[in-house]
Amino acid sequence: MADRSFTTIENHWITLKDGTRLAARIWMPDGADRDPVPAVFEFLPYRKRDGTSPRDESTYPVFAAAGIAGVRVDIRGSGESSGIIDGEYTELELANACELIAWIAAQPWSNGSVGMMGISWGGFNCLQVAALKPPALKAVISIASTVDRYNDDIHYKNGCHLSAQLSWAATMLGYQSRSPDPAIVGGDWRDMWLQRLEQEPFFMEEWLEHQRRDDFWRHGSICEDFAGFDIPALVVAGWADGYRNTPLLAVEGLGEKAKALIGPWVHKYPHFAWPKPRADFHGEAIAWWNRWLRGERNGADSMPSVRAYILDSIKPATRRDFDPGFWIAKREWQQPDMQCFYVEQFGTLMDGMPIPHAPEHPVYLRSPLDTGTASGEWFTLKPDAEMAIDQRVDDAGSLTFQTAPLTEDHDYLGRPVVKLTLRCDAETANLCARLVDIHPDGTATRVSFGVLNLAHRNGNAAPEPLAKGERTTITVTLDACGYRFRKGHRIRLSLSTAYWPMVLPPPEDPGLTIDLASIGLALPRLGAHELIDVKQPDNPDPLPKYVEHAPGSTKRQVVRDLSAGRTRYEIHEDTGLFEHPGTGLSTRQLRKEVWSIAPDDPLSMTGISTWTCDMQRPGWFVRTVAASSISCTATDWIVSASVIAYEGETEIFRKIFQEKRIARDLM
Structure with missing residues (x-):
């Protein structure tokens, strides 16, 4: 079948019942008004305009060419969407997602069947939304996600406090502090930005208030009721990522409702992830959507329960481009001998x-x-x-x-x-x-x-x-x-x-x-298995090319100060300055993170993470600098944060989250 032509709608406003206006980017197969199509929905705070545009542009055009609409929506308070984000996977976020699914299904171009997908945040919330059973949601694809928010995410691991919790709180503070694009929102952009800066939360404070696996973490953890989850789920992860447990846990909990695919990858989509070999995510996804959103009897539902790449005596390296190994399939997953x-x-x-x-x-x-x-x-x-x-x-x-x-x-x-x-x-x-x-x-x-x-x-x-x-x-x-x-x-x-x-x-x-x-x-x-082939992508370089104005760089080092008796772990990341050729918007993010400890004193531990986020066009430049820190005493965690915003060279906003002490709970 020939590829279907399609139209990209750079921005479409969707107004929720509470009046919040959310920004959507839509890839629409031509003729869908006469011949309605299924749709795939993704709901994120990571900014469709710039943050996720490369990966969106690697996938949604392929879906649209296969006759599947793509609807990529920014969560409230993100990108060009109005309002203020209120946390991770909140009841409001999930309710908004259900409302958006109903909106998609009611459009004249929709055949009434919606799929939801995503990686990380979008992989999390598509499982959580599926557990709420919105009528039009028929299937999900969840990549690098979790079924247990407490024990398999960036916060805590078997009661241990992960440093990634501060790293991610700092990241979100930096991400959420960025301005909407004036080219979309018009003259209100500055007022929207200032409101966002004034009201955005520092997530770390809430996370540290819940050091045990309480109702806060049980919310959104689908392992709480696997039996009540009845939507087909393709669950994908990589051995090199922190979310490596989820595919097997999903299959164990959901049984035949879930299919697992695990490769050698880091925290990326399988068609452009490292280390190689990659997987043909587009082909996998289109078959999944056609089975559950169109009713095609194409065998996607009879795939093996688990497909996994077995790493073959890997050696560590400064860069791992390809990991030797072999693909296997388990027709039915059982607890191993x-x-x-x-x-x-x-x-x-x-x-x-x-x-x-x-x-x-x-x-x-x-x-x-x-x-x-x-x-x-x-x-x-x-x-x-x-x-x-x-x-x-x-x-x-x-x-x-x-x-x-x-x-x-x-x-x-x-x-x-x-x-x-x-x-x-x-x-x-x-x-x-x-x-x-x-x-x-x-x-x-x-x-x-x-x-x-x-x-x-x-x-x-x-x-x-x-x-x-x-x-x-x-x-x-x-x-x-x-x-x-x-x-x-x-x-x-x-x-x-x-x-x-x-x-x-x-x-x-x-x-x-x-x-x-x-x-x-x-x-x-x-144990018993089949040796299989997993198709690699037809396009070995699927990400779009943007205009490079300054190259990116990365540096990690461990500094052991033998005189002072302290060890520092330092991270420097620079995405480089890149311009989207279609929008003229250039963006850059710099991360500097430093952890320090005396090897014989647990109370000497400190961490600070700073994000600098730039956006610019000719004649327009904005920057935010967000910093977050943690230290401790024997009885308390001590956290603080700040956000500073600049328009051009002028500081226009400064907010200090006052130092907060939160009691340690057997941690």
């Missing part, structure tokens, strides 16, 4: 279970608090040092146990589990467990990791202080992985009490006494 290992008396990992009632073999572990600088970002946007690098630097501050060289290949798919018994002289401490591939030359690749705040050992809703000095058995479930350990390699288990800067330290640093005789490692065998 686990291969068990134990630690024998000399510290070697051996096949089998720990010996019951073996004499206690205590070993004290107190990692330097800067252990973890090889961890990379929690979620990754580029295949460079944002990904985990060679683990030997972190293994130096860890207890490590490894097998003898393997006599055959070992293939795994699923979530590893570590179980052990320990003692602690404080009410809580953090424990990190990493699964590492040791290559014959000694290179160490992180395959998976898990962290646990020991006060959360029995659940995240009601933490329980440790009984000081008493034996406590704990279980750490690591993140999902798909990996082949090659013959001649070694499997290593690394344990540490710190994983900084990814995980912020607890108020005390007592160390742990671990019983080596109790340690058990269970790895999920790949």
